[in-house]
Amino acid sequence: MGKRIIITGGGWAGCAAAAAATHLGAQTTLLERTDMLLGTGLVGGIMQNNGRFTAQEECTALGGGTLFQVIEKNLRHKAIHFPGHHHASLYDVSSTPSAVRRFLEENSVKIEYRARISSVEMRGNTIGSVSDDHGRTWEGDIFLDTTGTAGPMNNCTRYGTGCAMCVLRCPAFGGRVSLTALTGIKEIQGRRADGSIGAMSGSCKLSKESLAPQIIEQLDREGCVVIPLPPELMEDHLRIKACQQYALGAFRQNLVLLDTGKAKLMAPYFNLQKLHCLHGFENARYEDPYAGGKGNSIRFLAMAPRDNALQVQGIENLFCAGEKAGLLVGHTEAIVTGTLAGYNAVCRAEGHKLLVLPRSLAVGEAIAFVREQMRTPAGLAQKYTFSGSVLLEHLKQMNLYITDIPMIRRRVQSAGLSGIFSALPKKGTEK
Numbered sequence: 001m002g003k004r005i006i007i008t009g010g011g012w013a014g015c016a017a018a019a020a021a022t023h024l025g026a027q028t029t030l031l032e033r034t035d036m037l038l039g040t041g042l043v044g045g046i047m048q049n050n051g052r053f054t055a056q057e058e059c060t061a062l063g064g065g066t067l068f069q070v071i072e073k074n075l076r077h078k079a080i081h082f083p084g085h086h087h088a089s090l091y092d093v094s095s096t097p098s099a100v101r102r103f104l105e106e107n108s109v110k111i112e113y114r115a116r117i118s119s120v121e122m123r124g125n126t127i128g129s130v131s132d133d134h135g136r137t138w139e140g141d142i143f144l145d146t147t148g149t150a151g152p153m154n155n156c157t158r159y160g161t162g163c164a165m166c167v168l169r170c171p172a173f174g175g176r177v178s179l180t181a182l183t184g185i186k187e188i189q190g191r192r193a194d195g196s197i198g199a200m201s202g203s204c205k206l207s208k209e210s211l212a213p214q215i216i217e218q219l220d221r222e223g224c225v226v227i228p229l230p231p232e233l234m235e236d237h238l239r240i241k242a243c244q245q246y247a248l249g250a251f252r253q254n255l256v257l258l259d260t261g262k263a264k265l266m267a268p269y270f271n272l273q274k275l276h277c278l279h280g281f282e283n284a285r286y287e288d289p290y291a292g293g294k295g296n297s298i299r300f301l302a303m304a305p306r307d308n309a310l311q312v313q314g315i316e317n318l319f320c321a322g323e324k325a326g327l328l329v330g331h332t333e334a335i336v337t338g339t340l341a342g343y344n345a346v347c348r349a350e351g352h353k354l355l356v357l358p359r360s361l362a363v364g365e366a367i368a369f370v371r372e373q374m375r376t377p378a379g380l381a382q383k384y385t386f387s388g389s390v391l392l393e394h395l396k397q398m399n400l401y402i403t404d405i406p407m408i409r410r411r412v413q414s415a416g417l418s419g420i421f422s423a424l425p426k427k428g429t430e431k
């Protein structure tokens with residue numbers, strides 16, 4: 001029988017950790033607060049834009065590409081361009097969650113829905129078991145915290161414009177609870193440039209059917225529609241956005257829509273009455289958040305102190321990934337860290353040395369760089385993504401942003417890590 005790996009939080013990070021752990025033969029349980037997988041990934045969809053391309057290919061060369069293959073089968077558009085972003089792909093936000101669920105179930109991951117972890121039993125500085133709101137308890141050898149950093153409602157009210165009724169559905173399922181915080185570890189909060197806490201999510205979903213036929217047709221054909229805004233309709237939310245890679249003038253001067261099956265509007269919120277003034281948007285309505293005319297969810301409120309193997313510092317058998325592992329924005333960022341955390345969880349359970357990815361790889365550099373940056377007040381006011389802003393600029397300077405796939409594979413091979421995630425090291429072969 002494999003060791004028991006318990007993953008709390010079924011967003012992209014938790015799903016990737018589950019895929020990695022079950023592949024290595026661990027008895028893997030994924031606990032999700034709501035009734036759907038993917039968390040904030042239920043409303044996202046953008047992959048492979050800018051440096052996310054490199055990170056995805058690196059992770060694949062490392063042997064951790066299975067979830068990317070699932071996504072690839074659910075893409076609506078591939079290799080598209082939109083302002084500031086190249087070779088992006090867009091997954092279908094309706095079909096992808098179920099495809100991921102089926103993939104995990106077929107690979108023996110036990111998924112428990114409506115399992116909101118709200119208490120923990122500690123044995124010294126080791127977690128013995130976790131329990132949910134209904135009193136169900138899961139014992140394990142190693143635990144992962146992939147609960148994300150969004151909400152709950154009191155935070156969206158305190159640091160944002162109130163609950164905008166997003167897909168996280170806190171009123172129905174209870175808000176996010178951090179496993180790390182339950183163990184007594186003090187968490188880290190992200191800041192905005194003005195010193196206030198958290199950051200607002202940067203896009204909303206419009207119901208596609210509510211838009212004019214010519215907009216729907218262009219979205220279906222090209223994946224992207226850019227509509228110049230008259231000055232009186234421009235809104236200035238660039239500074240509050242979690243996704244700084246989209247904090248470009250083009251996203252203020254234009255309405256940028258992307259086709260994820262829904263019309264993804266690249267603004268944290270946009271006044272509905274103003275939207276109705278635009279030709280083709282007379283009947284527009286929000287699908288997520290429901291109050292997208294007023295606000296959006298607030299994130300980056302609770303991150304775990306961790307090392308570069310993604311172990312939570314201070315707890316022997318706890319790992320973290322995704323937004324919980326730092327100010328990392330994105331599905332790709334969640335998947336690559338989730339894969340590493342899932343791999344290391346099994347390594348720890350089986351008595352192997354933990355893997356720290358080298359800084360000669362974009363993913364290794366990102367994990368180490370973000371941790372260093374978060375130690376400074378200025379670094380805590382940034383967000384980090386392979387797709388733009390500070391991290392991409394840093395990777396460019398280090399010559400780590402490349403899109404030549406054979407070269408990415410050679411770099412992984414030079415590091416001696418080709419396929420590392422696909423099997424545990426043989427005893428006695430670890431460096």
Ligand SMILES: Cc1cc2nc3c(=O)[nH]c(=O)nc-3n(C[C@H](O)[C@H](O)[C@H](O)COP(=O)(O)OP(=O)(O)OC[C@H]3O[C@@H](n4cnc5c(N)ncnc54)[C@H](O)[C@@H]3O)c2cc1C
Pocket residue numbers: 008009010011012013014031032033034037038039040041043044045046047115116117118146147148149150168175176177178179201202203204297321322323324328329330331332334
């Ligand atoms: C509106 C929006 C649009 C976005 N668009 C994109 C995009 O197009 N491309 C992109 O790359 N990134 C996008 N992002 C960012 C991206 O979605 C996230 O950075 C990334 O997916 C985070 O994944 P995660 O697994 O760390 O956390 P989350 O997605 O927050 O998942 C955490 C999960 O844990 C669960 N959970 C919380 N507490 C508990 C508990 N106590 N017990 C059990 N379960 C719990 C939650 O229900 C949730 O399912 C977007 C984010 C938002 C909000």
